[in-house]
Amino acid sequence: MDLRDTLVKVGLEKDAADALSSMPSKLVQVDPRRPFREPGSARNEVMFVRTGILCKFKSDGAGRRQIVSLRFPGEGILPSPSNADYGLQAIVRSEVMVGRDDDFYEVVAKHPSINPFLFRLVQREASISHEWLLNCGRRxxxxxxxxxxxxxxxxxxxxxxxxxxxxxxxxxxxxxxxxxxxxxxxxxxxxxxxxxxxxxxxxxxxxxxxxxxxxxxxxxxxxxxxxxxxxx
Known part of the structure; x- marks a missing residue:
C-alpha cells in the first residue's frame, strides 16, 4: 500500500491525501549503520517512512543511547521551528520521503481537513510516549x-x-x-x-x-x- 492509500485508509479525505503524497519531495535510501540526522539538526523537513523503520534517539553525557520513538511504514515526522533535540537513524535499511516544510504548510493551508487529522496523530504519539516512559520507569x-x-x-x-x-x-x-x-x-x-x-x-x-x-x-x-x- 502506498502513502496515499494509507492516508485514505485512516480517514484523510482523498484530495488531501493526494496533495500530501504528491508534494515535491525526494526519496532517500537510509543506511542503518549511521545516523540519518544528528541531534541539533534543523527541523525544516517533513518525512514519511515508505519502507523500513526509523527511530528517534537521544544520548546521555557518556554516549549511552536511548531510543525514544519509532516510525513504521506510513508514519512520519512533522517539521518544527526549532532544531531537533533528538537524532534519527534507521533500524533496518529504509526508504524515506523527505519534503520541505514550506511545501508541506502550503498543502495544509489549502486542505483544512488535514489539521484535525494531524491533531489526532500528535495525540496518538503522545500516548505512545507516555506508555514507553511507564515501561522503562516502572515495569x-x-x-x-x-x-x-x-x-x-x-x-x-x-x-x-x-x-x-x-x-x-x-x-x-x-x-x-x-x-x-x-x-x-x-x-x-x-x-x-x-x-x-x-x-x-x-x-x-x-x-x-x-x-x-x-x-x-x-x-x-x-x-x-x-x-x-x-x-x-
Whole structure:
C-alpha cells in the first residue's frame, strides 16, 4: 500500500491525501549503520517512512543511547521551528520521503481537513510516549520486553495467537528501547520461551500464548487507537 492509500485508509479525505503524497519531495535510501540526522539538526523537513523503520534517539553525557520513538511504514515526522533535540537513524535499511516544510504548510493551508487529522496523530504519539516512559520507569525487565513485543506486533498487524512476527530489531536495539543491557534482553527472551509464551527461530517470533504475553507486559492496546500514519 502506498502513502496515499494509507492516508485514505485512516480517514484523510482523498484530495488531501493526494496533495500530501504528491508534494515535491525526494526519496532517500537510509543506511542503518549511521545516523540519518544528528541531534541539533534543523527541523525544516517533513518525512514519511515508505519502507523500513526509523527511530528517534537521544544520548546521555557518556554516549549511552536511548531510543525514544519509532516510525513504521506510513508514519512520519512533522517539521518544527526549532532544531531537533533528538537524532534519527534507521533500524533496518529504509526508504524515506523527505519534503520541505514550506511545501508541506502550503498543502495544509489549502486542505483544512488535514489539521484535525494531524491533531489526532500528535495525540496518538503522545500516548505512545507516555506508555514507553511507564515501561522503562516502572515495569520489570521481562514486562518491558513483553510489552514491546506486543506493541510491535500490534503496530505491524500481526498480533494474536500463533501469529509470527519477523522481529527487525537487534537485541542491542531492544535494549536501547527498553532501558537495559543486551545481555539482559537475551535472558528475558529465554525466560519468555521457558514460560512457553513465545517460540524463537532466529528473528522469527511465534506467539504461543498471546493473552498471557499481554498480561505479563501489562499491554492494553487502547493507546494505539487512531491513525497509524503521520506522527510528530
Amino acid at each position: 520489570d525487565s521481562t514486562a518491558r520486553v513483553a510489552h514491546f513485543l506486543c506493541e510491535v506486533a500490534a503496530r505491524t498487524g500481526v498480533e494474536g495467537e500463533n501469529k509470527v512476527l519477523r522481529l527487525p530489531f537487534t537485541q542491542q536495539q531492544i535494549a536501547d528501547i527498553t532501558g537495559q543491557t543486551s545481555v539482559n534482553v537475551n535472558r528475558v527472551f529465554a525466560e519468555l520461551e521457558r514460560q512457553q509464551l513465545i517460540h524463537r527461530e532466529g528473528r522469527m517470533i511465534e506467539f504461543l500464548d498471546w493473552v498471557e504475553l499481554q498480561r505479563v507486559g501489562s499491554f492494553q492496546p487502547d493507546y494505539l487507537l487512531g491513525s497509524k500514519t503521520l506522527s510528530r
